Amino acid sequence: MRILLAEDDLHLGEGLLEALQKEGLIVNLVSDGEAAQTFIESGLYDIVVLDIGMPIKTGLEVLRNIRNRGIKVPIILLTARDGLEDRIKGLDLGADDYLTKPFELKELVARIKAISRRIDTRSGKSVNEEIRFGDYSFNPSSETVTKDGVIIPVSKKELALLAILVQNAGRVVPKTQLLEEVYSTDKEMDTNTIEVHMHNLRKKINIPNFIQTIRGVGYFVQKDKVIK
Structure with missing residues (x-):
């Protein structure tokens, strides 16, 4: 399961990131509302x-924007103790x-686990459905790539890169975005x-x-090659 953690207190955010990763979750951390909205829309x-x-954007602004755009990903809000309103x-x-x-x-x-169970009960599958391209299938939930039913060995980083590219098929994904989303905890990583x-x-x-490589910018997958 892939979690986006949006927390501007970096000390708290990095602590939660490490702890959730130890629970076996795939987690990316962002520290402002604009980045959070961009990542959610991926x-x-x-x-x-x-x-x-x-x-930049408050959590409530991000929530309003994504719901207005029809994005139904489950959201857990973190609030101050006195923030009843x-x-x-x-x-x-x-x-x-x-x-x-x-x-x-x-x-x-x-x-998180309770919401995950509700998703499974309601739909019978994860939020992320199987994605097909050519003879290949990619299941983000089980983190597997198959060709004609045979599993292709793909590393965690490669899976994360593939997920971003196919979810954004039809637009160029900048290298800077890939670095932030896939390698955010790997301080020594570069392009x-x-x-x-x-x-x-x-x-x-x-x-x-x-x-496809877009020189000096990033990578691109044609939209008509991906079936969601």
């Missing part, structure tokens, strides 16, 4: 943990749950690392011109 995440008191407004805007600070990590994990992983992906997904 369609990559199963659940979003969103702090209300974010800079914010909690009410957040629920009215379409938040699925909330936690008041300070809170225990195990409670956040329990809320050369992305190029190595892209080279490996192209070898494993043997579709001519499937992943």
Whole structure:
């Protein structure tokens, strides 16, 4: 399961990031509302943990914007203990749950798991459906790529890159975005690392011109080559 954690307190955010990763979750951390909205709109995440008191755009502004655009990803709001009006407004805007600070990590994990179970019960599958391109299928929930039913060995980083590219098929994904989303906790990573992983992906997904390099900018997958 892939979680977006939007928290402007970097000390708290990095602590939550590390703790949630230890629970086996794939987590990306952003620290302002504008970045949070951009990442949510990528369609990559199963659940979003969103702090209300974010800079640039508040958590409530982000929540309102994505719901107005028809994005239904489950949202858990993080609020101050005295923020009753914010909690009410957040629920009215379409938040699925909330936690008041300070809170225990195990409670956040329990809320995430509860929402995950509701998703499974309601739809019978994860938020992310299987995505097909050529003879290949990609299931973001199980993190598997198959060709004609045979699993293709793909690393975690390669899977994360592939997910972003196919979810954004039809538009160029900048290298800077990939660095932030896929390598946010790897301080020594650079664009050369992305190029190595892209080279490996192209070898494993043997579709001519499937992943295109836009020199000096990023990468591009044609929309008509992806079936969601």
